[in-house]
Amino acid sequence: MAMAPPPPSLLRLCLALLALSSCSLSPEGRVASLPGQPESPAVSQFSGYVTVNERHGRALFYWFFEAQATPEEKPLLLWLNGGPGCSSIGYGAASELGPLRVVRQGAALEFNRYAWNKEANLLFLESPVGVGFSYTNTSSDLDTLNDDFVAEDAYSFLVNWLERFPEYKDREFYIAGESYAGHYVPQLAELVYxxxxxxxxxxxxxxxxxIVGNPITNDYYDSKGLAEYAWSHAVVSDDVYARIKKYCDFKISNWSDDCNAAMDIVSSQYQEIDIYNIYAPKCLLNQSSASYANRAFFVNDKEQFRRRIRMFSGYDPCYASYSEDYFNKKEVQNAFHANVRGLHPAKWHVCSDSILNSYNFSVFSVLPIYSKLIKAGLRVWLYSGDADGRVPVIGSRYCVEALRLPIKTQWQPWYLDKQVAGRFVEYYGMSMVTIRGAGHLVPLNKPDEGLALINAFLRGEQLPTHR
Structure with a gap:
């Protein structure tokens, strides 16, 4: 005997519940698949815009990956790249620690088995406005960019993004980044706190x-460390280093002519190798805006040296060119929910020269923020690839030492696969970790060690101290 159909009221209720379930499983921004993406493993990903200022028409672009397993149990981790002016999608996501990496000159994607979404739900943000796909309809915004502006927009993004993804609202939340995000990360953390x-x-x-990697932290210690590293790693001569020690007062903003002349020699010597990974082969591509990342450090305007030592702190133009090729494809932008303002593909650059050139550098040091947030009980880690000449481990050690924290665990090796992976020291309040043989981009240069590092950080565990 045929069953009677359900009452209309019950049918409407079922349809409503089904719609609600679908919405919770497929919120706005879900990306089914990207061009060139491998068929397996499955990747749960979302992307799109979040408005941070309606009056100015300002919106930031994000790319979000749920954790590979039990995302409902894992924390939320926001990743920021620096520059200022470089994309966390082009670098952090597509070249370093995301689950999908751009390969074959931008022709395809490959799965990254060292992706950090093994350990967390992973959110990448293109910040500030003018970087990547992020935009503003008020051109004057681009003339007022500074650290405070960037932090406020990133905070507005977070609040609004969590309204869109409410299941993460009460989740444990961490912020990570590298390079000039050494400013962005603690400044945003302070606002959130x-x-x-x-x-x-x-x-x-x-x-x-x-947690921050090879971070710009304090102008004095970073500059002192850059010069000392160049000498201690045989990049410059004893005579040049003696001149730097004699003429350079890195505590002041305007360096003397003699100091600029000595530091120009440091620049010229680094032209011959990769300052961001001094033992790696130098990339010889010169076809994308990201190649400016290496050239910009060596411009011949000595009055701009303090600005240029900050410039694009650690980005390989080889990887940048692959990302630019990929993210400028119309079919990629369509699948990515990017370029919603026009029919033609938006020209996407991995780094924005105009953002860098107009950025207002106004913060000398973020160490006071470290002190404040350590006192508040937040977990704070700093890691450093020890082959980076741009933001070298020496400068970071000076920065951490300046915090005057009592030592909990003395400087010692940590291990991975029975080999020394680096060294670490634990203070009461924070940890500092080195990664042996890595350059400025630790997750790219040493992906296995990078994954072990973020795993220990998120779990609040000590790195392995035995083979």
Whole structure:
């Protein structure tokens, strides 16, 4: 006997529940697949825009990957790249630590078995406006960019993104980044901390800590470390280093002519190798805006040296060119929910020269933020690839030493696959880790070690101390 159809009211309820279920499983921005993406393994990913200022028409672009297993149990990790002016999608996601890497001169993607979404739900943000696909409809915004502006926009992004993805609202939250994100990360962490003191507030974010790699931290120590590293690693002569020590006062903004002349020699010597990984072969491609990343350091305007030592702190133009080839394809932009403002592909650059040139560098040091957030009980780690000449480990050690934290665990090796992977020291309040043989981009140069590092950080565990 045929069964009677359900009452209309019950049918409507079932349809409503089904729609609700579909929405929760497929929120706005889901990417089914990208051109050239391998068929397996499956990757749960989302991308799109989040408005951060309606009056100015300002929106930031993101790419989000759910954790590969049990995403409902894993924390949320935001990754930021620096520059200022470089894309966390082109570098962090597509070249370093995301699950999909651009390969074959931008022709395809490959699965990255060392992706950090093994350990966390992974969110990449193109920031500030003017970087990558992020945009503003108010051109004056691009003339007022500074660290405070970037932090406020990133905070607005987070609050609005969590409204779109409410299942992550109370999740443990961490911030990570490298290079000039050495400013972005602690500054954003400070904002989140200050505005999340009311745990019942609408804008509460469950911030637990931050981790930064080869970070720009303090102008004095970073500059001192750059010069000392160049000498101690035989890049410059004893005579040049003696002149730097005699003429350079890195505590002041305007260097003397004699100091500029000595530091210009450091620049010229680094032209012959890769300053971001001094033992790696030098990439000879010169076809993308990212090649400016290497050229910009060596411009012949001595008045701009303090600006150029910050420039694009560590980006390989070889990898940049692959990303530019890929993300400028119309079919990629369509699948990616990018370029929503026009029919023609937006010209996407891995780094923006105009952002760098107009950026207002106004913060000398973020060490006071470290002190504040360490005192607040946040987990704070700093890691450094020890083959980076641009933001070398020497400068970072000076920065950490300046915090005057009591030592918990003395400087010692840590191991991976029975080999020394680097060294670390634990203080009461933070940890510093080196990665042996890695350059500025640790997750790219040493992916296995990078994954072990983020795993230990997120779990609050010590790195392995025995073979």
């Amino acid at each position: 200050e505005r999340s003191k009311d745990k019942k507030g609408k804008a509460y974010i469950n911030l637990k800590g931050f």
